[in-house]
Structures are given as C-alpha cells and as structure tokens.
Amino acid sequence: MIPASFDYVAPTTVADALAALAEHGDDAKVLAGGQSLLPILRMRLNTPSVVVDLGRIAELAGITEEGDTIVIGAMTPYAAVLASEVVSTHAGLLSKAVATVADPQIRHRGTVGGALVHADPAGDVGAPVLALGAELVIAGAGGTTRTVAADDFFEDLFTTAVGDGELLTQIRIPKHTGWGSHYEKFVRVSHQWSIVAVAAAVRVDGGSIAEARVGLTNMGSTPLRAKAVEAALVGRAPTDQAVREAVAGVAEGTNPPSDLNGAADYRKHLATVLTRRAVLAAAGG
Numbered sequence: 316m317i318p319a320s321f322d323y324v325a326p327t328t329v330a331d332a333l334a335a336l337a338e339h340g341d342d343a344k345v346l347a348g349g350q351s352l353l354p355i356l357r358m359r360l361n362t363p364s365v366v367v368d369l370g371r372i373a374e375l376a377g378i379t380e381e382g383d384t385i386v387i388g389a390m391t392p393y394a395a396v397l398a399s400e401v402v403s404t405h406a407g408l409l410s411k412a413v414a415t416v417a418d419p420q421i422r423h424r425g426t427v428g429g430a431l432v433h434a435d436p437a438g439d440v441g442a443p444v445l446a447l448g449a450e451l452v453i454a455g456a457g458g459t460t461r462t463v464a465a466d467d468f469f470e471d472l473f474t475t476a477v478g479d480g481e482l483l484t485q486i487r488i489p490k491h492t493g494w495g496s497h498y499e500k501f502v503r504v505s506h507q508w509s510i511v512a513v514a515a516a517v518r519v520d521g522g523s524i525a526e527a528r529v530g531l532t533n534m535g536s537t538p539l540r541a542k543a544v545e546a547a548l549v550g551r552a553p554t555d556q557a558v559r560e561a562v563a564g565v566a567e568g569t570n571p572p573s574d575l576n577g578a579a580d581y582r583k584h585l586a587t588v589l590t591r592r593a594v595l596a597a598a599g600g
C-alpha cells in the first residue's frame with residue numbers, strides 16, 4: 316500500500332528536530348531507520364502530516380567511550396554495533412543479541428534507538444539493554460535532557476518513557492569487561508522475531524558466579540529483568556544442576572502472549588529452558 320501523503324523535513328541538528336516536533340505536535344512522526352515505521356505508514360495505521368527524518372543528524376550516530384561507559388547514539392545502525400570492537404569487548408551481550416536481528420538489510424537500516432523507542436516486546440535489543448543496566452538519554456523541548464534507567468524506560472506494549480515532542484538521543488551502557496554473555500533466541504524459522512529469547516551476562520570468579528544479569532524477550536508487554544534469578548545464581552558453580560535450580564522460577568510473574576507461535580504456558584516452559592542454556596553458555600559451561 317502507499318502511505319497517506321505527508322510533508323518531510325530532514326533537520327541536521329537535534330535542536331532543529333525538537334523544534335520541528337514542537338511546531339507540529341501530534342501531527343509529526345519521527346523517522347529513524349524506517350524498518351518499523353514505514354510498514355506502519357504503508358498500512359495507514361498512522362497518518363502523520365509531517366515526518367521528521369533524523370538520518371542527517373550526525374551527532375545522533377556513532378559509538379564512543381566515556382570512561383567506564385559505552386555511549387551509543389540513538390541513530391547508530393545495528394550493523395555499526397555489530398562491527399564495533401568496543402561493544403563486543405565491553406558489552407558482548409548487545410553484539411550477540413543484535414546479530415540475531417532480522418537480516419543484513421534490516422541491520423543496515425534499522426537503528427538501536429528506533430528499536431528501543433518502538434518497544435516491540437519481541438524485539439531483541441530491549442532485554443540486553445535492560446540486563447546491562449543501561450541508561451537512556453532523552454532530549455525535550457527547549458534543549459532539556461533527562462536520563463532514564465532502562466528499568467524505568469519500557470512502560471508498556473510499544474510505550475516507553477519517550478514522550479510526545481521528545482527524542483531518544485543516547486544509550487549509555489556500563490562496561491561489563493570480562494563478563495561472559497549469551498543471547499539465546501528461540502525461533503521456528505531463520506530471521507523470525509523472537510518467540511522467546513533470553514539475554515544473560517555473568518561474571519565468574521574463582522569457579523562460581525559472582526554476578527549475573529538476565530533479561531527476557533517476549534515474556535510480557537515489555538522486556539523483563541529476572542532479578543530473583545540473578546540473585547539465585549550468585550555464589551553457585553556454573554554447572555548444569557546448579558543453574559537448573561537457580562533458574563527454575565524464571566517465568567514466575569511473567570505474562571507472555573499466546574499466539575500462533577505458542578501458548579503462554581509453552582513460552583513459560585521455553586523461558587526456563589532458554590535461561591538455563593543462556594546462563595551456562597555465558598559462563599562458558
């Protein structure tokens with residue numbers, strides 16, 4: 316289908332993009348890589364009168380280091396994250412999750428920021444960003460900025476802390492240097508969205524798990540962090556039996572969807588199996 320007609324603006328600074336959003340209010344829609352937005356426009360599920368393209372704003376793209384933090388611009392495409400040695404060395408969990416997103420074409424156009432703001436519960440970037448304790452920087456009218464913890468960023472299905480007239484500008488990830496990590500994604504066919512996936516990062520010290528982070532994809536209306544499992548893993552040897560016991564309750568309190576790919580109970584079973592696999596792989600076991 317062909318989208319309804321709209322005006323198109325392509326600012327070159329964040330300030331100009333915010334001004335365009337302020338000027339047009341609800342009638343404006345932000346365009347990043349377009350991999351989710353363009354299908355929505357083509358199906359006329361959204362009919363903005365103005366599209367504000369962030370693609371020419373150089374300050375929004377790129378990966379830098381600030382001490383113990385990796386700073387990823389919201390407009391950085393997945394492909395750049397995959398190619399980044401900084402990310403693979405200090406936040407390997409994100410590289411591994413991004414490697415499972417769709418296909419190379421989509422990974423070249425789609426952006427990390429676009430995926431996070433779109434907030435599809437089956438999207439693969441939310442769980443690792445949550446598990447790694449990232450912070451999200453949001454810019455608003457008048458040049459204000461605020462920083463939101465990933466724990467508070469995802470509010471509901473397709474809903475985040477980014478409000479009308481605001482832009483996500485940065486994803487700030489604390490370095491997890493020396494941690495093992497794994498993203499275990501369950502799909503029936505390649506390039507499919509996650510039926511369920513688990514993001515795990517662990518730090519093993521002296522033969523036992525010293526710290527653990529676990530994020531769940533598609534186990535509710537938002538990505539989830541399995542904090543009880545993280546706590547239960549600490550102090551255990553990364554053996555099959557010990558990890559099996561620690562992750563047994565991972566699906567408690569989750570509310571996964573039931574659809575053609577699987578019933579909610581099946582997804583809960585999957586989450587338990589995938590968490591064990593992800594933690595063991597992350598620990599090198």
Ligand SMILES: Cc1cc2nc3c(=O)[nH]c(=O)nc-3n(C[C@H](O)[C@H](O)[C@H](O)COP(=O)(O)OP(=O)(O)OC[C@H]3O[C@@H](n4cnc5c(N)ncnc54)[C@H](O)[C@@H]3O)c2cc1C
Pocket residue numbers: 344345346347348349350351352353369389390415416417418421424425426427428429430432433435437438439440477481482483484506507508509
């Ligand atoms: C065939 C197909 C298969 C896919 N498979 C997967 C998959 O397996 N796993 C997966 O995780 N994803 C998958 N995706 C989705 C893909 O990852 C999208 O690129 C991503 O969800 C959106 O990123 P984008 O940069 O294209 O954003 P866009 O589509 O441009 O924007 C998405 C939404 O975010 C808003 N937005 C974007 N950037 C900002 C910003 N900086 N500030 C404020 N608002 C913003 C837009 O207004 C829009 O509402 C798939 C997509 C397709 C088409």
